Amino acid sequence: MANIREVAKLAGVSVATVSRVLNHPERVSDKTRKKIDKIIEQIGFSPNVFARGLNFNRSNTIALIIPDIKNPVYTEIARGVENIAHKKGYNLLLCNTEKDLKKERRYVKMLIDKKIDGVILAHTVLPPEEVKEITNENVKLLLFGFNIINENISSVYSNFKEGAKLAINHLINLGYKNIAYIAGSENHSENRDKTQGFLEAMKEHNIPVHSKHIVQGNDDIDSGYLAALRLSKSEILPDAVFASNDLMAIGAISALKNEGLRVPEDVAIIGYDNIDMADLVEPKLTTVAWPVYKMGVIATRILLEEIESTDEENMAQNIFLHPKLKIRKSCGHEDRVSEIF
Amino acid sequence: MANIREVAKLAGVSVATVSRVLNHPERVSDKTRKKIDKIIEQIGFSPNVFARGLNFNRSNTIALIIPDIKNPVYTEIARGVENIAHKKGYNLLLCNTEKDLKKERRYVKMLIDKKIDGVILAHTVLPPEEVKEITNENVKLLLFGFNIINENISSVYSNFKEGAKLAINHLINLGYKNIAYIAGSENHSENRDKTQGFLEAMKEHNIPVHSKHIVQGNDDIDSGYLAALRLSKSEILPDAVFASNDLMAIGAISALKNEGLRVPEDVAIIGYDNIDMADLVEPKLTTVAWPVYKMGVIATRILLEEIESTDEENMAQNIFLHPKLKIRKSCGHEDRVSEIF
DNA sequence: GTGAAAGCGCTAACAC
DNA sequence: GTGTTAGCGCTTTCAC
Numbered sequence: 001m002a003n004i005r006e007v008a009k010l011a012g013v014s015v016a017t018v019s020r021v022l023n024h025p026e027r028v029s030d031k032t033r034k035k036i037d038k039i040i041e042q043i044g045f046s047p048n049v050f051a052r053g054l055n056f057n058r059s060n061t062i063a064l065i066i067p068d069i070k071n072p073v074y075t076e077i078a079r080g081v082e083n084i085a086h087k088k089g090y091n092l093l094l095c096n097t098e099k100d101l102k103k104e105r106r107y108v109k110m111l112i113d114k115k116i117d118g119v120i121l122a123h124t125v126l127p128p129e130e131v132k133e134i135t136n137e138n139v140k141l142l143l144f145g146f147n148i149i150n151e152n153i154s155s156v157y158s159n160f161k162e163g164a165k166l167a168i169n170h171l172i173n174l175g176y177k178n179i180a181y182i183a184g185s186e187n188h189s190e191n192r193d194k195t196q197g198f199l200e201a202m203k204e205h206n207i208p209v210h211s212k213h214i215v216q217g218n219d220d221i222d223s224g225y226l227a228a229l230r231l232s233k234s235e236i237l238p239d240a241v242f243a244s245n246d247l248m249a250i251g252a253i254s255a256l257k258n259e260g261l262r263v264p265e266d267v268a269i270i271g272y273d274n275i276d277m278a279d280l281v282e283p284k285l286t287t288v289a290w291p292v293y294k295m296g297v298i299a300t301r302i303l304l305e306e307i308e309s310t311d312e313e314n315m316a317q318n319i320f321l322h323p324k325l326k327i328r329k330s331c332g333h334e335d336r337v338s339e340i341f
Numbered sequence: 342m343a344n345i346r347e348v349a350k351l352a353g354v355s356v357a358t359v360s361r362v363l364n365h366p367e368r369v370s371d372k373t374r375k376k377i378d379k380i381i382e383q384i385g386f387s388p389n390v391f392a393r394g395l396n397f398n399r400s401n402t403i404a405l406i407i408p409d410i411k412n413p414v415y416t417e418i419a420r421g422v423e424n425i426a427h428k429k430g431y432n433l434l435l436c437n438t439e440k441d442l443k444k445e446r447r448y449v450k451m452l453i454d455k456k457i458d459g460v461i462l463a464h465t466v467l468p469p470e471e472v473k474e475i476t477n478e479n480v481k482l483l484l485f486g487f488n489i490i491n492e493n494i495s496s497v498y499s500n501f502k503e504g505a506k507l508a509i510n511h512l513i514n515l516g517y518k519n520i521a522y523i524a525g526s527e528n529h530s531e532n533r534d535k536t537q538g539f540l541e542a543m544k545e546h547n548i549p550v551h552s553k554h555i556v557q558g559n560d561d562i563d564s565g566y567l568a569a570l571r572l573s574k575s576e577i578l579p580d581a582v583f584a585s586n587d588l589m590a591i592g593a594i595s596a597l598k599n600e601g602l603r604v605p606e607d608v609a610i611i612g613y614d615n616i617d618m619a620d621l622v623e624p625k626l627t628t629v630a631w632p633v634y635k636m637g638v639i640a641t642r643i644l645l646e647e648i649e650s651t652d653e654e655n656m657a658q659n660i661f662l663h664p665k666l667k668i669r670k671s672c673g674h675e676d677r678v679s680e681i682f
Numbered sequence: 683g684t685g686a687a688a689g690c691g692c693t694a695a696c697a698c
Numbered sequence: 699g700t701g702t703t704a705g706c707g708c709t710t711t712c713a714c
């Protein structure tokens with residue numbers, strides 16, 4: 001239980017001096033500093049976090065709030081966040097809300113109580129006012145993948161409406177006419193954007209949308225499976241389907257194949273996210289890619305900057321990255337770029 | 342900045358009494374307790390974690406150390422751990438070591454400094470002595486998936502040697518003779534066990550092992566791909582391959598298909614882990630399943646018990662769960678149990 | 683450049 | 699059942 005007093009005693013100085021070499025080494029003479037550093041090293045002293053916290057009101061910890069740890073998109077974000085956080089000496093609390101309002105709310109309270117320095121919110125079911133309240137508590141907030149709140153809160157996001165249009169336009173260019181849509185959970189602004197993009201793109205090309213061809217999914221594989229099953233049984237079989245994320249697209253492929261339909265010959269499928277798995281299913285999934293890992297990295301850099309900036313000088317940053325089409329096999333396009341695999 | 346003094350003042354009592362309703366409510370009269378509870382509620386007071394930590398030397402935080410967040414096995418463990426931790430009021434620090442000794446070492450130091458209450462170690466590249474040292478620091482340790490240290494440290498694991506034998510015996514029962522092996526990274530005891538199981542099973546059936554048919558992988562998809570590529574070019578083409586995990590098995594399938602080989606007709610493949618993806622690739626992957634999520638849950642329960650137990654009364658627990666064969670299509674077995682999908 | 687001491691917010695021993 | 703107060707380990711102000 002080495003503490004600062006012990007170091008001070010061994011060095012024959014006061015605790016104040018030891019504290020200074022810890023926090024303001026330049027205010028200490030070279031000689032004493034070196035002596036103290038050596039002793040610290042020798043006895044393996046490191047300052048008590050709680051005592052430090054009591055003084056600084058900071059924890060050197062950030063949190064990442066995600067809805068579903070089983071979705072590779074979120075672990076990919078986590079990978080980026082963890083990487084930067086660790087490099088900068090921060091710890092990362094992982095909060096998996098499962099889209100459960102109570103759980104998310106409880107987490108937010110816990111995080112505030114813990115004096116977390118910052119939060120990256122990659123999905124929320126909280127009402128906007130409640131999200132905003134987070135920032136009242138001396139915890140920095142970064143919105144990932146959406147920015148429903150306001151310009152004073154930093155965010156890193158992609159244009160999901162644009163991405164959805166990319167997908168639909170691709171299908172239309174390939175000649176598909178009966179395009180169905182498997183929607184993601186509605187409480188996610190990202191999904192609402194995609195729906196809007198889908199609708200707009202269809203309208204722009206004067207392609208009618210059959211109400212039976214819009215089916216609600218829940219973001220996971222199973223719901224994609226079920227949704228495609230439903231589509232496969234509708235009066236008019238769609239010739240293409242856009243799934244709001246890859247997990248559902250993959251579930252959909254599985255369902256269609258089970259129903260004896262060929263992808264893409266009978267039904268084309270396009271997804272969203274470009275998760276690793278997209279390249280491993282049969283047929284390989286054409287999808288819309290967005291730089292998830294990179295965005296996790298950027299988000300964390302911005303958040304840590306804000307945390308470490310000496311107060312309000314820092315402007316909120318709203319970073320914006322574009323989606324991109326990733327063409328593989330599931331839409332039957334022949335100009336496929338060759339893949340590594 | 343509500344603090345305990347303010348609550349005390351509003352309630353017309355001393356801070357000690359407030360502290361008592363927080364920590365030993367039974368020692369306070371019903372009347373005062375209710376009054377204080379109400380005020381706490383009203384002004385939204387919650388005790389400062391740092392001050393608490395300074396007294397209790399506890400953080401209500403545990404950590405999970407994993408080697409690779411991209412491997413669904415580890416996110417599945419994380420899901421179990423997170424779930425229980427959150428239910429019991431603990432926060433979860435996620436530490437992704439990337440099998441990097443320096444990074445893991447740095448993490449361990451950070452965790453100890455942070456006065457983490459406990460650690461679940463799901464993979465380590467640290468020498469055993471260093472692992473053992475963790476327990477010197479008043480942080481409880483739980484070993485997940487291995488138990489190389491000693492009986493005094495709790496662990497939750499599965500028998501990977503047995504699992505490997507299950508896989509090999511399955512292949513042999515199906516009549517395969519030229520069985521190749523894609524090994525996982527050697528610094529992982531789990532993989533060493535599997536290698537041993539492979540070797541033993543082969544020996545028990547007097548089946549020779551060609552040295553060219555053992556190829557070293559690195560636990561990820563790409564390395565499985567590369568390994569299978571190598572196997573496909575060896576003088577004697579194996580008729581079956583056992584990959585030490587599903588990720589490599591899936592990479593292997595991809596490679597073989599690329600080489601124009603049919604799975605399982607030309608080469609059968611069996612994996613290990615039974616990740617979700619195993620059911621989505623073509624052909625569906627036969628594999629060895631172990632109850633990863635459940636083990637994450639159990640591990641966390643044990644760890645929290647140890648943390649909350651009043652000292653040394655608690656015996657270390659070594660929980661052991663068996664692997665099980667999950668038969669699908671990639672080995673060509675006809676008695677396939679029907680799947681949900 | 684250095685030391686003495688107050689104070690961060692809480693808990694618990696001790697006194698009543 | 700309740701209050702007073704020392705003390706957890708550190709940082710920082712104020713003297714020197």
